[in-house]
Amino acid sequence: MGQKILITGGAGFIGSEFVRQCVKKGYAVVVMDKLSYAGDLIRLKEVKGKYKFYKADICNRKKTEEIFKKEKPDIAVNFAAESITEDTYIPIQSVPKIGTRMVTFMELWQQQSKNNKPQKSEKGEIIFLRSKQTKALSFLNGGQWMPIKAISRxxxxxxxVKLIQKWGIIKTTPNHxxxxxxxxxAxxxxxxxxxxVRKINEHKKKYKEVNKKLLKFLAAYITEGNTTFNKANGSYITEINQNDKEWIEDVGEAGxxxxxxxxxxxxxxxxxxxxLANKKLFNxxxxxxxxxxxxxxxxNWIFDLNPELREYFWEKLLEGDGTKDGRYTTASYKLANQLSLLLSLLRKEYRVFEHNRKNKDYKRSWEFKTKLDGQHYGLNQKKKVELNYEGWVYDLEIEKTHNFVCGIGNVVCHNTHVDRSINNALPFIKTNIEGTLSLLDxxxxxxxKRFIHISTDEVYGEIKKGKFSEKSPLLPNSPYAASKASADLIVKAYIHTYNFPAIIVRPCNNYGPWQYPEKLIPLTIFKALRDEKIPVYGDGKNVREWLYVxxxxRAVFLALRExxxxxxxxxxxxxxxxxxxxxxxxxRILGKHRSLIEFVKDRAGHDYRYSLxxxxxxRLGWKLEADIDKYLENTVNWYKKHTEWLDSKFGRLKLYWKDMLIVFLITPRFLQD
Structure with missing residues (x-):
């Protein structure tokens, strides 16, 4: 055919089969693979000398660019398989002592690093929280506080990318x-x-009580007050302004x-x-x-007041702002974030608009509107702005959910951080997300001319009945699947934004020769051949769709051509x-007894069924050729003939299984089970 095709992850299980087919079809083949523990060039021995190989990580953009510049491929097929800026505010609740507060990601890191020693990760640093007392707001049940397990940066x-909408405002890296x-x-x-999040669930909360006069005075100062030190006479002045004299007198009496x-x-x-001239009040x-x-x-104690007092404080803020229609405007970025949380604790529906004045004499401001009957200037806007940034970026891992809330308006973000129990899965998160972005760029x-991105059926989540179509929403349930879904979304964004010539394919579980022995089929074969116990998660009734490699x-090729x-x-x-x-x-194929089966504790977040x-x-002309009953037996026989390779890989795998389950670092991970 004459075309040059570059294949990332080409020394892996699926990638190597694709390389072999490419060579047979006459393509000039270039393979990029970092040869992690799952990568092995022995898979390509039958086409040795018929492809060009580069040991490289697609996350290394400089090296990737050097290869593209030298090889000038026509087609790229990606078998190889981040974060919030530090000035973004996040709602935090620490029980039982500190209470609820609004802090930046940088402040959260600084606070937690005092009691939890940061550890080095492949990309940066990570803190694993020892207790469950520090919680972030998640979208679970519509708005619920959940323990933070880890903070990475x-x-x-x-x-x-900064998104500015009537519902909220968020600033994040393009791939988060x-x-x-x-x-x-998305x-x-x-x-x-x-x-x-607009309605936060509070359960068995012990509320604080405070004098209403203090709330009135603070609301007045926050909205219309200032403090100045008079050097001439050494006085500490607090001043509050309003056009309503009766209101001013009432505030003065409270003070x-x-x-x-x-x-x-x-x-x-x-x-x-x-x-008011008083140093104590000033300070x-x-x-x-x-x-x-x-x-x-x-x-911050305002957040922990009883609902009646919080409502009173909000009403006094509105009075100080002098509006009658539920609107409040502030030039303070922190206050805008605090108001987002306060209004959601009050379970109010609201919109927010960011004003960026052309006249630079005026500060940027944020306007909140809680009475939504009718329209107001700017509240239908939806903007996207790209900004240059250099600094730390952060991510959280939240218990029992894959999301957390941050930014003005309580925007729900997906967390891509991986549970510590999966033996430092940050490398595949890096490959799936950062690597894909680097390769796309x-x-x-x-x-x-054409870019084929290999995904997985896991991005859809589980389905009890029916089948997933290509239009089904992405609802991944594992950190791995979430990282693959993130990669898919980045590819889709490039297609939409740059008219990039990409195609996404989502295969089901693959099986066949050369598969790494952490997967269900080769692991079962390996154990059975040695009469060892075969671990099966839960009751073993999880359903998967099985596809010969x-x-x-063949289907990937068809998508590539047609x-x-x-x-x-x-x-x-x-x-x-x-x-x-x-x-x-x-x-049965091996003539072994069922007593070798050992049911073990089910894996956390184990999806019940996938089906595509x-x-x-x-419709493009693809047909299945391999029947699982026949080709499963062929696969078993292949491993029986290649026990030396299987033994070598399993020996290395044991090093990763010392204390916890290993994660497949080369992606896509077609076979979860």
Whole structure:
């Protein structure tokens, strides 16, 4: 054919089969593989000398670009398989002592690193929290506090995307997954309608009580007050302005009773001012509420007041702002974030708008609107802005859920961090997300003619009945699947934004020769041949769709030749089997007894069933050739003839299984079980 094809992950299980088929079809083949523990060039021995090999990690953009520049491939097939800026605010709840607060990711890191020693990760640093007392807000049950298991960060230099919508405002790296309002995963580049939290569930909470006069005074100061030190006479002045004299007098009386200081009222042009000269009051306000309009905030204990007092405080803020229609405007970034949490604790529906004035004499401001009957200028806007950024970027791992809330408006973000119990899975997170982005950037620069991105059926989540189509939402349930879904979304964003010539394929579970022995079929064969116990998760009734590796690569080729740019193609076999059925079938082939089966504790987040609607790829002309009953026996016989390779791989695998389950570092991980 004459075309040059570059294959990443070409020394892996699926990638190597694809390389062999490419060579047979006459392509000039270039293989990139970092040869992690699952990569092995022996898989390519039958085509040795018929491809060019580079040991390289696609996350290494410089090396990737050097290879593209030298080889100038026509086609790229990606078998190889981040984060929030440090100034973004996140709601945190620490029980039982500290309470609820709004902090930046940088502040959260600094606080937690005092009691939890940061550890080095492949990309940066990570903190594993020892207790469950520190919680973040998640979308679980619509808005629930959940324990933070880990905080990770790495240094980032490049573009970040800021989304500005009526529901919320968030700033993140281009590859960090966020949720759209229909619960589907998306990237910031797609600028989806943001999913936000508006109603927070509070269970068995012990509320704080406080004098209403203090709330009134603080709300007045935060909205219309300032503090100044008079050098001439050494006085510490607190001043609050309003055009309502009765309101000003009421605030002055509250201050007098609370702080034991007199006040005076000064009439200005169209407004009244109260002044209180008291050093104790001056210091209290600066410490607990800030000063200058763009640095104001309220004390964190406001969040833990009983609902009636929180509502009272909000009403007094509105009074100070002088609006009658539920609108409140602030120039303080921190206060805007605090208001987002306060209004959600009050279970109010609201919209927020960011004003960026053309006149630079005016500060940026955020306007909140809680009465949504009718429209107001700017509240229908939806903007996406790309900004240069250099600094730390952060991610969280949240217990029992894969999301957390941050930013103005409580935007729901997907966490890609991996559970510590999966033996440092950060490398495959890096490969799936950062590696894909690097490969896309370089491919775009060198005008690749066609880019095939290999995904997995796991991105859809589980399905009890029916089948997933290419239009089904992405609802991944494992960290691995979440990273693959993130990669898919990045590819889709490139297609949409740059008209990039990419096609996404999502195969089901593959099986066949050369598969790494952590997977169900080769692991069962290895154990059975040695009369060792065969671990089966749970009751073994999880259902998977099984596809022979040769059939999978034929489908990928068809998508490459006949597929439409920008489309997604499921590749399923229609041959569904329960895991226990597959294990028992292998035992029958080997003449082994069922007593070798040992049921073990089910894996966390173990999806019950995957099933794909493959009618779209079939319309291109693809047909299944391999029947699982016949080809499973062929596979067993292949491993019986290659026990030396199987032994060597399993010996290395044991090093990874010392204390916990290993994760497949080369992607896509077609075979979870």
């Amino acid at each position: 790495h240094w980032y230099k490049g573009k970040v 997954s966020i949720y759209s309002s229909n619960l589907a995963l 990237t910031p580049l797609e600028n989806p309608e943001l999913l936000v 007098k009773q609370l702080f034991g200081t007199n006040y005076r009222i000064i009439k200005g042009i169209g407004s009244f001012h109260i002044q 209290y306000l600066r410490k607990n509420c800030g000063h200058y309009s763009d640095k104001k905030f309220f004390p 370089v491919s775009k620069r060198y005008n690749i 040769h059939d999978c690569c 597929g439409k740019i920008g489309e997604i193609y499921n590749i399923g076999s229609g041959q569904e089997r329960k895991n226990i059925e597959v294990v028992r079938r292998i035992l 609607d493959s009618s779209k790829i079939k």
